[in-house]
Amino acid sequence: MFVDNLPALIVVIPLLMAAVTALVPSRLSNLAWLMALLSTGTSFSAAWLNKSAAEGGSISYALGGWPPPWGIEFVTDGASALVTVVVSGLAFASTIYSKPLIYNEISRGDVPRVYAAWQLTVGALLGLVMTADAFNLFVFLEISALSSVTMIAMGAGRNRQALVAAYNYLVIGAVGATFYVMGVGFLYAMTGTLNMADLAERLPGVTAKAPVLVGMAFMVAGIFVKAAVFPVHMWLPAAYGYAPTAVTALLAAVATKASIYVLGRLLFTVFEGLGDVTGLLLNWVVLPVSLMAIFAGTILAIWEKDLKKLLAQSSIAQIGYITLGLGLGTTQGISAGFIHIANHALIKGGMFMAVGGLALALGKRANISNIEGLGRVMPITASALTVCGLSLIGLPLTAGFISKVYLVLAIIASEYWMIAALVLLSSALSVIYLWKIMEAIWMKPAPHGLKITENPAVYLPLWVITLLNIWLGIDASFVTTSADAAALALMTGAGS
């Protein structure tokens, strides 16, 4: 019975625990952390089990026993299985790592509420990935948005700009979500269904093309906002920059990934019957926008001094790589995109964790100037940052290299030589901002007068992520086969 309900449990457990966690009194705040740990851990195991159970096929789970397409359906196929594992896994790791940082940046009294929002976000993101119903997706989208906003605003204890960043994210996110649901409305009006597979079947048959196209456009535009695709990404640097460090680590690793998955699901499963239109969308919108994201993000990162904002800008570029893969529209391209979804979650998750560790030791926000020489006094954290950074720029034998190679191969298979050259160029450029960080940490004299100790609660999960970066760079078969399955699943329909 447990196994049968796995798809739902993955989502429901964090959501329910969140409600309970919110009730925890502040003197028992450690309990709140434990509950979050428990729920994300259970979710992760459930996601893993679910993935194995769905190996080679797909599982359709009807919520409440109502059969699709009238009821809401959760689908586990190659794509959603991989992404749920990535999201829940990174969420679990971030939860382990979050304790010292949360306590450092947020007052004791608020801790239980933060962990409640934490679990809400995780549960909602997982629901986002599992669902096969377009409107249900909107609901989960909003849940994750609102809880993320709450968490980001908690950064106000350190810097009041967090409030403004949270407000902006709230407003922009709400506009995006509303665009999305408006698109859903149009499609519903034309087909009478909200189930993704059903939509895919019925859309090509609709005679009046205009509402369908408008609907598509709104849906895609809405998701672009959530996925922080250039140029509607403006909320991301401030939001990730001013949020509490643990929150940034969580969001950077998982939030945008789930949205990009949704984009893929929309473009290739729901809209697959409208091949030529989707093709136009991909070539004229997704590809150019991705390239702009890649370069804007990389160049802005080079100029950025604050470390968290730097990494946020870098994330914009990395999201560009993922959407570029998706934008190719081929199975190979989508597979490359998914490979990077998994790898980047590890890379950026690791880097944000490491920067958080540095900031924790410093007692204030880390930027290029104040991290000088920290490599000598915090070797464990600094070397993890180095390894993850090398993975970011794509050093062979790291996960990042695998992503880059597969992406370039996919681009070349589609014969977009210019784009391939641009991707390689941006890769070379990213070395510049990484090297600024490396030089600051390793090449400058150690800071005097600072008592710095490294917190095992921080560097242990950090090093697990770092070692995964290396392992997946040497034996990438798990990620590549899962990504291939994901691409295939997206291209050939959403189960049921």
Place this chain on the structure above:
Amino acid sequence: MMEVSTAMWVGLFAPLVVAVLIPALAVRSNWRDSAGPLGAIISFIAALTVAQDVLAGNTPELVLVTIAEGLDLSFRVTPLGAVFGCVASGLWIAAALYSTGYMRGNHEKHQTRFAVCYAVAVHAAMAIAWSGNLMVLFIFYEILTFSTYPLVTHKESQEAIRAGRLYMGILVGTSVILLLPAVIWVWMVAGTLDFTHGGVLAGKLAPEYAPWMVALFAFGVGKAALMPIHRWLPAAMVAPTPVSALLHAVAVVKAGVFTILMVMVYIFGIDFLQVTKASQWLVWLAGFTILASSVIAITKDDLKARLAYSTVSQLSYIVLGAALATSSAVEGGVIHIVMHASAKITLFFCAGAIYVGAHLTKISELDGLGPRMPLVFVAFFLGALSIIGIPPMGGSWSKFLLMMGAVEAGMSIMVAVLAISSLLNVYYLLEPVFRAFFRPVNTEIKINSPVLTVLPPVATAILSLVLFFAIGYLTPFSQMMVTP
């Protein structure tokens, strides 16, 4: 003697084991500093075993792990790879001993970090030598770049950091923007990246594209220091001399020209190059580099800078050999890898010994130093002779073969280039020796030479002499490469 497959494991991983052991042994500096030479000796024995097997006509193979479908971390030793492997591991023995003497004599900091990065770099060089396909070579080529960065910036001064940026900028920039696309292009056209005798491109690549592909490789392999990508080499002189010896004789630059030779012989194929004349333009560029850098070398008063430009010049000898694409030329290039390595490491060892012993870096300051540091300057003299190409020093063979190759290719003007280069070499390499011995003896200066900075250069100088007579051991390998 060990079995061949064991030898491959040992040769590849002994340096890595050393790298891991060194921090553990750091408490006792004598133990730590013995790990390098011991590891080097073990790797060298392994490399010799492998080379013997290759001589017997076999191709030792090792597949480590499958990274992803179609991407294997596989190793297959070609004759060229066997030679390079022996050069890398053999000279590491001398370099490991020497660096101990140098670092201690100079009271350098961070000796543990230095030794670890050194060992990792040698490991990367061995992996490059024995790589089975272009992707594996690329992977370890990058690892070599990153593992030598801490070595170049060892002093951590502003100058070192700037040099490090230039180093990374040029090497990573060229490899990502030019070399990686070239590798991908080969894969797309030929369907394979495996190094194959006779090349993989014949019949697959349209002849008009061939020169472009050659260009991508020639400029993409920044470690071969072809002009105008050579700037990183003189900048890297800011590193301690054991690093320069490693960079300029053993690992980095040889990995560069090794890559070019491998690509020319085992990816393009000598016949394909001859038919398409794809590397003609490279002959001219190599010739230009040879002369231009020799001229620049003459203007340098700093000894290491002069040796750096000499290296740029000598590397282009090997590139020239590859570009001429005739059997004698390629043989000459291969032999020159060995000869130049042995001679250049001698020269750099001497430069370092002079720095540690007398605290001098400029050639103009070397007047009358000869009788005070006789062994060092005699070693320098022998090394210089080998580079100039005078029998009975080893370098004469490679120069001879290269000249023959130029004639074979119908580009006799290159003979003149090589000859002029030798004359320039005479000037700028023998000037230090001349000043040392033919000026009034410098009696005031205090000399304090650690033994370990003097013995290695003497040993490698003698090696250069021995190699002249031992040419018979090298030619079978180069012959195997060029015979169809």
Place this chain on the structure above:
Amino acid sequence: MLETLLLQWNYLVFIMLMMIGLFMVISRRNLVKKLIGLTIFQTALFLFYISVGKVAGGTAPIIVHGAVEGSVLYSNPLPHVLILTAIVVGVATTALGLALVLRIRDAFGSIEEDDILAMNTKDGGEK
């Protein structure tokens, strides 16, 4: 053409409200006004959904007590359900937004975007 437009005046209303709302969000500098614009924007959406669900001649989608099955024509209940959900989401969003505005007011002393931006560039806001 004009006839079709007038027949489908519900869409016109929805579009106008949506644009008004969006314009307010973008152009107003006052944080509360932005939220009001957002609400108007979302309300336009609700109207759209409900108007789409209306079946000509249909009554409200609540089962009429005692009627014979199949004799009453109902409007489509599903959009109503969807909109109830969306309204709840909208309420939560507005509530959260207003809470943030209160906190911003406490932290910055103003709820005008221009003033806040000026304060940010001046001192960076770091505690």
